[in-house]
Amino acid sequence: MIPEIGQFALALALCLALIQATLPLLGAARGRADWMALARPAAAGQFVFVAIAFGVLEYGFLTDDFSIEFVALHSNSALPAFYKFTAAWGGHEGSMLFWIAVLAVWTLAVAAFSRSQPDEFASRVLGVLGIVSAGIIAFALLTSNPFVRLTPAPFDGNDLNPLLQDPGMIFHPPMLYLGYVGMSVPFAFAVAALLTGRLDKNWAKWTRPWTVAAWVFLTIGITLGSWWAYYELGWGGWWFWDPVENSSFMPWLMATALLHSLAVTERRGIFKSWTVLLAIGAFSLSLLGTFLTRSGVIISVHAFASDPTRGLFILAILGLICGGALLLYAVRARYLEAEGGFKLVSREAALMANNILLVIATGAVLWGTLNPLIIDALGLGKISVGVPWFNMMFLLPMLPLAVLLGVGMHTAWRQMSVPPLLYRLRWLAAIAAVAGVGLPLAVFGAASVLTMAAVAIGIWVCASALLDPVRKLISRTGAPLTRAHLGMCLAHFGVGIFMLGATVVSSYNFELDTSARPGDRIEAGGYEFVFRGLRTVNGANFVADEGELEMRKNGELVAVLTPQKRVYRVQQSPMTEAAINTNLARDIFVALGEPLGDNAWSLRIQVKPLIGFLWLGSALMALGGLLTLTDRRYRLVRQEQAATNTAAQSTIGAA
């Protein structure tokens, strides 16, 4: 009975989404205030019913209701309750319901915080979100219903994929989805602006925090995914240019471009149509990502479904929503007039270059991701694109972008003459160049030209990001830096830290595959390891062979590492649990391979210098974004507009 309530709630949510998708938009076009007034109640009601549906599914998981097919396929009575809860998004149907739930949360937030906006605009935004929501709910109900029953119900469930039984799995999908789906909000703002035919600085000021919020979630989500792949997939890589990774990375790149373009639109009232195009692009890439991961065209841990109708359905939604938005853009973009110009050396020009380079990088990743799929669909053979190509095509635009970042932050709006700019940055450039050549040579003894250049650029970005805050600390004159400015500095500092981590770990990774018998000593990367042997460990739902390695540096014991090879009882699938010893300077990564006969086991030992900088840098980027969200002007804009709106309404009332 209870699962049927969930399904019924989802169907009701679809009805409300359809109302939200039609009447407010029509009302805005015809000036009917009563139709526009439906937008907020419809959004709130939709949220309630989606929450009920999601709650019912969670209830099914927590009470081991294996009569629900989705629960039976992805859970087991022996699964820890923690993972029962997260298993709800561990399969295709549940993850689509989760997508819907996240969209409902964003929609509710927009409904709640848009009261300062003119009704006409707010109802258009909510209407567009309603269209997206209706499309995805229909997709779930028609092709991926999570509440389908099994008769007779099996005695026990099939268990959750062991790879997903990990704390990282609790936060990675929610964060990623909040980011991914959050891109629908700037998209809805962009479409609403096109419909209204008006886009001013206030629009940008209002769109920006939403974009930053979605971007922050996306940043955290991608980072958690990369971290999870690093420690859980077992072999120490952190980015594979896998189509599934790319499908979340492309919206991120586009959203990053959008953030910077919005800064120009807010400040100067230019780049308007470009900003709108980026907002459409970022959400289109999010939907494309959903298509790639959910249609079964790609096989990976994320791709659960392989039903072709699902792929076609998502493709149709993608075509309708993005095609419609682009068509609208083609018709209406000419109404978005620029309010000013700029010179070649100016903040605007730097941000334009930022956008061009980010879009080039996105295009390259998109090409490398889609090309094998297209070739395959045309029956021209099976190919895969080598990682070196992705690395090269990504670095080519990104290294100049990073150099430019350091300059752009200190360039004035409108125009700036070159000498003062050079004067301001001369010491930073000198420090970065010397440190870039000197540090890798001093620490690691050898360095390629590319490594030195990348280290120099990383230090350049860090130093340039710190310039303003440090000056302010020293001089203490004038107004304090705004939180938005500090947030920008912090996020850019994170970019520099990330670059340093990525460069050093790629250039100086030490890796050794070896065979070891109990009692063997292994020299690896300046450490000495003693393999003390194996024992059997029993977990809640797995059995593991656990190796024990003493790790010594200069004869002193640093740590005892215990990598495991687990076999999960229900699915009988083996899994490698690496043991990692972390400090800020490096990770020591040990994974247990397989028995090689004659009492020997294979081991993989890696020393990964500065890999922690990857996560630290990404965290700083996200923190920087959060800091800008707390800036005064975003609170002010709300109050100001609320005041003008009330004033306008009272005038109408008086008239």
Next chain:
Amino acid sequence: MKPRRQRMLLVGLVLVGVVVSVTLAFRAFRENLVYFFSPTQVAAGEAPDRAFRLGGMVVEKSVTREPGSLTVQFALTDFAKTVPVSYTGLLPDLFREGQGIVAIGRLQGDTFVADEVLAKHDENYMPPEVKEALAKTREAQAQ
């Protein structure tokens, strides 16, 4: 120079730059493509001199290694032809006899020397290339 001529020159230079970089990017792309071949294609001598991907089922009881050594030998088959494979290193968790896998490497003589062996996340999983190659063999045998 007149501003108009100047602008045309700028546009022209940008255009040339774009064309050159796009050409270079596509060249690099082609060089980095890794093609898939089945054991039948390898036996017919169709495999290239460079690195490629070889997929098939690991033949039952074909996995051998010197005790204590990291180097392992096994045979990959599409049930029509079989190719011997040699690999040094750690095998993925789901590598089993009778399982469909994909190996990346190059041919040295008759043996395929793999740099990387991929077996994906699910024990029932069959790489789509392997599935297709097996289906082709079945068709050929039926005729």
